[in-house]
Amino acid sequence: MKIALLGTGFGQAHAAVYTARRDIDVVMFGRNPDKTAAVAGKFGFASSTDMDRAFEDDFDLVDICLPVPLHAEYALRALDADRNALVELPLAGTMDDARRVVEAAGRSGKQVFVDMFERFIPANRALLDAVRAGTYGRLEQLTLWNWTAHLWPGVSLGLKTLPLEAMHSDMDIVTRTLGHPRSVDVTTVARDGDSAAVEATLGFDGAVARDSVSSLMPMSWGARGGYTATFSDGVLEAASSVGFDGKPNGTVTSYNAFGAHELDLPPADQYAAMIDHVLACLRGEADNDIAPVTALDALQLTLDIDHQANGNT
Structure with missing residues (x-):
């Protein structure tokens, strides 16, 4: 399974889980070339500053650990590109944006997960x-x-x-x-x-x-x-x-x-358990318990x- 991990800040918490697995390939994406390469190298991942690649290459999951104002935007980009998406908390910075993701996920044949760890x-x-x-x-x-x-x-x-x-x-x-x-x-x-x-x-x-x-x-x-x-x-x-x-x-x-x-x-380990759940859902072995609609009240x-x-x- 191929994963595009977007973000070198809190994305490191997800990276620590991914690096322990042998059934996935990860490319870490960031905006600063030196920092992105350094952080990705720490976990043994390839790196890129070309965010468009995350939606053009054949990734199975786009893991979005970017600043909050970008969460909904990149989740919608993933769905538009026919990709599954994992969004770090919160799903969006406004309820309008959150509902847009919920609606888009409902229309798509892909899954969106919110990190309700x-x-x-x-x-x-x-x-x-x-x-x-x-x-x-x-x-x-x-x-x-x-x-x-x-x-x-x-x-x-x-x-x-x-x-x-x-x-x-x-x-x-x-x-x-x-x-x-x-x-x-x-x-x-x-x-x-x-x-x-x-x-x-x-x-x-x-x-x-x-x-x-x-x-x-x-x-x-x-x-x-x-x-x-x-x-x-x-x-x-x-x-x-x-x-x-x-x-x-x-x-x-x-x-x-x-x-x-x-x-x-x-x-x-709540982060490992959350990511294990995401991967199980993508393999068709579990139902999505952290879908965007379940995060709206909170x-x-x-x-x-x-x-x-x-x-x-």
């Missing part, structure tokens, strides 16, 4: 399963947090980018467990243009959620996060740490009237938060 984290699956099954009763309070150092070279995590690029996955958890909130309140702090923190409080009928994301941490911190989900009959608490390789260490603990115990969950809520954080129209 958090859906492949066992701790998150445990939370969603508990909500759906009513294992601990009704979900009343959900707190999520994700605090990180700058682990991705060249990627800004300032106030302009943090909501869309760091909170989106949490908003997917929120919308899949509680739906869309009736109120959204946002507080921010910015150290500089590349480092900031955002906190959102979300009100629902009979429930409340809070999400805290930050890029203010030193490199020695790495990336850490988790959630506390309070139900009417118990609590689920998850905590994890993750490095640049995308491989997390974490635990999920259940608390109820009978005591506390740690859930026995399988280890998982994207709308993320854009609402971004509007409050940055005053976007």
Whole structure:
């Protein structure tokens, strides 16, 4: 299978997964010749600065890890060129662009995937399963947090980018467990243009959620996060740490009237699991669980938060 990987920033997280596989060929595309060649060489890939090649050569998948304003544009280019596409979060910077991709994907015979990597984290699956099954009763309070150092070279995590690029996955958890909130309140702090923190409080009928994301941490911190989900009959608490390789260490603990115990969950590399799912879908071995239409609710809520954080129209 041949893959065109567009982008040398966060594209490195995808590259780290691809380089471990022997059933694919990857060409990395970037805008800066020296940087593109250096990053591609690090992973043993060929490189190119001719973006048009990604849509002209016989690639099976175009993996789009470019700046957010280009996500929808390049996804649509891939579909126009009869290519499958994997789009890094978020699908688009506006709902209009996101819906255009959804509509184009529906008309095409190709597949589009959105990197909803958090859906492949066992701790998150445990939370969603508990909500759906009513294992601990009704979900009343959900707190999520994700605090990180700058682990991705060249990627800004300032106030302009943090909501869309760091909170989106949490908003997917929120919308899949509680739906869309009736109120959204946002507080921010910015150290500089590349480092900031955002906190959102979300009100629902009979429930409340809070999400805290930050890029203010030193490199020695790495990336850490988790959630506390309070139900009417118990609590689920998850905590994890993750490095640049995308491989997390974490635990999920259940608390109820009978005591506390740690859930026995399988280890998982969420990025590898996501890409494995994409490749399985392309081989016809699985149904697409991360299609663009499934990301719309979370994207709308993320854009609402971004509007409050940055005053976007």
